[in-house]
Amino acid sequence: GQQLNQSPQSMFIQEGEDVSMNCTSSSIFNTWLWYKQDPGEGPVLLIALYKAGELTSNGRLTAQFGITRKDSFLNISASIPSDVGIYFCAGEWNSGNTPLVFGKGTRLSVIA
């Protein structure tokens, strides 16, 4: 089946630093989504991208839909302790006929 390769698997950063994570695939995706999961909670949607090349911001978060439609990245600027959690990318590839494909997540730890 379709797979998304998400990296890095985990990262430790100092408060105030910028963060970058990405997802890649060998297949074309029509939609890219980024979710954040706080410990013990369900994932929450951060950003949705629908068009190749699209760059979208949500506060300190910025995500881009790769021009080849095979990748996406998420940047977090000026990290704060509440950014801690697991970030998942997800993609839709089959025009509504199959569930989203999820990456394995990037676990972010912020050191104050």
Place this chain on the structure above:
Amino acid sequence: DGGITQSPKYLFRKEGQNVTLSCEQNLNHDAMYWYRQDPGQGLRLIYYSQIVNDFQKGDIAEGYSVSREKKESFPLTVTSAQKNPTAFYLCASSPRDGDTQYFGPGTRLTVL
């Protein structure tokens, strides 16, 4: 308030017992999903339903069963055939299959 509810938040069962996890949504979404998440791991799809009275197996359906008798409800039964049932279970819904998914708060099941 519109959303997805899962109950209970924590569930304990003895080995060999079947247990049913509840998932309800009032978002009028057609599609619903069940995922399993193990510590430090990503999301693995158990079952999904694109419409009432229909459901499909995901990647790890063995030892689980579901029903979709109402649009709002998609209960998951963890049977005694599931060899390692202790995990965090997440329910999600989307307007239609492949659309952005919205997650519930999760149920942490511990089998003793």
